[in-house]
Structure formats: structure tokens, C-alpha cells
Amino acid sequence: MTNPAVSIEQIVNLAKRRGFIFPTAEIYGGYGGFWDWGPLGVKLKENIKHAWWGDFVLEWDDVVGLDGAIITNPRVWEVSGHTKNFIDAMVECTKCHHRFKADEVKADCPDCGGQMMAARNFNTMFKTAVGPVEASAATAFLRPETAQNIFVNFDLVRDTMRLKVPFGIAQIGKAFRNEITPGNFIFRSREFEQMEIEYFVQPDQADKYYREFVEASHQWFIKLGIKAEHLRQRPHKKSELSHYSAATTDVEYAFPIEKGWAELMGIANRADYDLRQHGQAARGDERAFAVPIDETGKIKEVPYVIEPSMGIDRAALAFLLDAYEVVKGGRTTTTESIKEEEVVLHLHPKLAPYTAAVLPLSKKPNLEKAAHAIAQTLRPHWSVDYDAAGSIGKRYRRQDEIGTPFCITVDFDTLEGVKRPLGTVTIRDRDTMKQENVPIESLVDYFRAKLG
Numbered sequence: 001m002t003n004p005a006v007s008i009e010q011i012v013n014l015a016k017r018r019g020f021i022f023p024t025a026e027i028y029g030g031y032g033g034f035w036d037w038g039p040l041g042v043k044l045k046e047n048i049k050h051a052w053w054g055d056f057v058l059e060w061d062d063v064v065g066l067d068g069a070i071i072t073n074p075r076v077w078e079v080s081g082h083t084k085n086f087i088d089a090m091v092e093c094t095k096c097h098h099r100f101k102a103d104e105v106k107a108d109c110p111d112c113g114g115q116m117m118a119a120r121n122f123n124t125m126f127k128t129a130v131g132p133v134e135a136s137a138a139t140a141f142l143r144p145e146t147a148q149n150i151f152v153n154f155d156l157v158r159d160t161m162r163l164k165v166p167f168g169i170a171q172i173g174k175a176f177r178n179e180i181t182p183g184n185f186i187f188r189s190r191e192f193e194q195m196e197i198e199y200f201v202q203p204d205q206a207d208k209y210y211r212e213f214v215e216a217s218h219q220w221f222i223k224l225g226i227k228a229e230h231l232r233q234r235p236h237k238k239s240e241l242s243h244y245s246a247a248t249t250d251v252e253y254a255f256p257i258e259k260g261w262a263e264l265m266g267i268a269n270r271a272d273y274d275l276r277q278h279g280q281a282a283r284g285d286e287r288a289f290a291v292p293i294d295e296t297g298k299i300k301e302v303p304y305v306i307e308p309s310m311g312i313d314r315a316a317l318a319f320l321l322d323a324y325e326v327v328k329g330g331r332t333t334t335t336e337s338i339k340e341e342e343v344v345l346h347l348h349p350k351l352a353p354y355t356a357a358v359l360p361l362s363k364k365p366n367l368e369k370a371a372h373a374i375a376q377t378l379r380p381h382w383s384v385d386y387d388a389a390g391s392i393g394k395r396y397r398r399q400d401e402i403g404t405p406f407c408i409t410v411d412f413d414t415l416e417g418v419k420r421p422l423g424t425v426t427i428r429d430r431d432t433m434k435q436e437n438v439p440i441e442s443l444v445d446y447f448r449a450k451l452g
């Protein structure tokens with residue numbers, strides 16, 4: 001199944017046209033697998049992170065945060081197994097020399113029909129050199145996952161925060177992978193952001209927490225507006241598990257891409273793999289990170305870890321796809337919009353770049369002054385746009401297209417109170433287009449009641 005109502009190209013166009021996401025350094029032709037986030041994209045991404053941090057870190061009394069280094073000691077990647085195992089099988093065309101992931105090519109080259117060379121392994125970690133001498137001893141890596149920062153800080157975080165298993169460490173940050181075939185816009189890129197939790201548990205509790213995190217992650221997307229029928233859970237077969245994983249379930253989204261259902265995020269039971277590896281390598285004892293698991297403190301075990309791992313970019317793509325609606329002929333019969341195509345982005349209010357837009361009916365100075373004052377009253381609480389350019393119908397459509405849930409219109413009745421009580425504005429709901437009159441002094445309470 002795919003979400004047939006919308007294509008990736010429609011989202012690419014909207015993202016560029018309205019300032020969400022641009023090809024990186026577009027003036028030089030872009031750069032494969034890298035993207036720049038524009039003003040509205042920054043807001044969308046911040047809102048996704050904020051919602052996740054609130055629901056999975058702040059609301060839990062045993063999850064704390066970390067912000068580790070993107071480039072860390074290269075030993076980390078040797079010990080974690082990434083130097084050896086973080087590889088993709090790659091095939092190359094003998095004629096045009098284009099490269100593909102081996103599992104994406106059945107026979108001849110998809111680009112020129114040429115014969116393919118035998119598959120070889122390719123490590124997808126980006127290399128860099130640290131310090132002024134580019135000798136091999138200076139080789140370091142850009143982290144391909146945020147998780148390892150958490151494992152190597154396990155003892156420091158546990159001790160400084162006086163934590164007892166079960167507890168979690170959460171991190172949001174950039175990750176880098178030299179993907180052989182980046183593609184489908186931000187679905188698979190070479191630089192992206194991850195939100196990960198490593199939740200350390202007693203080994204006999206691992207399965208319980210694994211199931212709970214799968215369910216909580218799945219429900220989180222539904223809570224933020226993704227249609228339930230566009231989401232499913234897919235447990236991995238043994239043969240496809242990552243080198244560290246005892247069990248993994250993907251939450252998949254019905255992406256409109258060739259293969260349809262595809263991984264939105266993964267939840268893994270990494271067992272005690274990482275802590276044992278680092279225990280052995282750093283402390284000479286694979287049980288170095290064992291912690292008390294009963295009340296007496298005598299029985300010690302290396303904790304198991306459950307890892308919900310999500311790419312923010314991929315989540316943003318799913319939120320945009322699921323929110324996107326094209327209305328042929330427009331939604332109103334009273335403006336020139338009839339027979340045009342209108343786009344409405346039904347983003348959840350918590351994710352929308354702007355919660356509200358303030359629109360003075362005209363550019364008359366007294367209307368603009370009142371409208372600016374309203375925007376300033378709301379800005380300490382929510383992200384608020386101000387737009388005075390163009391007809392009111394066009395301005396509504398501009399806001400619908402970027403997902404602004406509420407438009408506040410300031411008109412002559414706001415100042416003169418002829419058809420409506422003095423000091424009121426009209427608030428238009430993006431999805432229903434219904435309008436309500438609300439006194440200016442009640443606006444903060446009105447939005448608090450609507451948004452929580």
C-alpha cells in the first residue's frame with residue numbers, strides 16, 4: 001500500500017516553494033543526498049523534536065538527556081562493530097560506472113542497461129581527518145548513529161544522575177551515512193537527524209519494554225495526526241537483523257515510493273551487546289558495566305537495552321505527506337479561487353510552523369497597528385505569522401498551504417464594532433473554514449483551550 005493521494009514530487013515542490021526544504025547549495029546545482037532546511041522547515045523540525053522530547057523524555061521520570069560529540073574517539077566505532085559491519089553490498093555498472101545497492105538491482109544496469117560487476121562491500125561511515133596531519137592515525141568518523149555516545153557515557157550519566165535500572169538516556173542529533181543511493185527526497189539522505197533513546201532494563205524485563213516502546217512509538221505518530229491506516233508494525237526476520245540486534249520491529253509508513261511500505265523508525269532490543277563490547281574494550285571486563293538488579297545489590301547483571309530510533313527528516317516527510325490535500329476547484333464558491341487547485345496542509349497544530357496568522361483586512365494604518373499588537377500579544381506563547389499582502393482569500397490560501405491552523409482577521413468591526421461587538425476579531429479554522437468571533441482580550445485563553 002502507498003498513500004496514493006500524494007506524490008513525493010508534490011512535497012518536493014511545496015517544500016521548495018514555501019521555504020521548508022531546499023536542495024543544498026542550490027546555486028551550485030545541489031549536492032546528492034544533502035538538503036538545507038528553510039525557515040518553515042526549521043520550525044517543523046523543531047516542533048517534531050519538541051513533541052518527542054516532551055512525550056518521551058520530560059514525561060518520564062527516569063529518562064535523561066545527552067548531547068554527545070558527532071566526531072568521537074574512533075575506537076568507539078571499532079568496538080561497536082561499525083568499522084567491520086556497517087556495510088552495504090554495492091554493485092557497479094561496467095559501462096556507465098553508476099553504483100547501486102546490490103539488493104536494488106536484479107540484472108543489468110537500471111540507468112544504461114550495461115553489465116554489472118560483482119558485488120563488493122562498502123562501509124557507509126564518512127571518514128574525516130582530525131588535526132593538521134592527514135595520516136591514517138588521524139582518521140576519524142562522522143557518527144552514523146547517535147546511540148554510541150550514550151553507551152560510552154553509560155557510567156558517567158548513571159553515576160552523576162544517581163540512576164538505577166530501569167532508566168533511559170535520550171539524544172537528538174545529526175547522523176551521517178555515505179549512502180550508495182540516497183533518494184526519495186529526505187527519505188534517504190547522507191546527513192540527517194536522529195532521535196534515539198537507549199532504555200536500560202533488567203534482562204528479564206527486556207521483552208516487556210520492547211513491546212511497550214513499539215506500541216508507544218506507533219501511537220505517537222497517530223496522536224500527531226498520521227492516519228492509522230498508513231502505519232503498520234513489521235518485525236524483522238532473523239536474517240535482516242543488524243549486527244547488534246536481538247529483535248527489531250519497524251514502524252512503517254505507506255510512503256508513495258517504489259516499494260511502498262517502508263521504515264519510518266525502528267525499535268530494537270540490542271540486548272547487552274554494546275555495554276559488553278565497551279566493557280571488554282575499555283575496562284578489560286565484559287561485565288564492567290554490570291549493575292545491581294535486586295534489592296540487596298548482590299546480584300549484578302549487564303543491563304539489556306531497548307532502543308527506539310527515529311529519523312526526524314523521515315518523520316517530517318511522513319507528516320508532510322499525510323497532511324497534504326489537493327482540492328480541485330478550491331474550497332470556496334465566493335472567491336476567484338473557483339476552478340483553481342488549492343493545497344491544504346492538515347498538519348497537527350503542535351507541528352504546524354505557525355500556530356496562527358494575523359491578517360489585517362487592509363493596509364490602513366489603524367488596522368495594521370491593531371493587528372501588530374495582537375500578533376505581539378500571542379508571540380510569547382505561540383509561533384505567529386503576520387501577513388498584510390494581497391486579498392484576504394489569497395492570504396487564507398497561503399496559510400492553508402503551509403498548514404497554519406488558525407487565521408485571525410482584524411477588520412473595521414474590530415475597531416468600530418458595527419456588525420460585531422467592538423474589540424473582536426474573526427478566527428478561521430484551517431480545516432473546517434468556519435469562522436468565530438472572539439474578543440481580543442480572550443485570545444490567549446481561546447488558543448490555550450484549543451491547543452492545550
Ligand code: GAP
Pocket residue numbers: 144145146147177179186187188189190192194196263264265266307309310311312313314315
Ligand atoms: N541506532 C539504530 C539506528 O541507527 P537505523 O534503522 O539504522 O537504526 C534509525 O536508523 C532511523 O534513522 C531509521 O528508522 C530512519 O528513520 C533514520 N534513518 C536511517 N538512515 C537514514 C538516512 N540515510 N536518511 C534519513 N533517515 C535515515
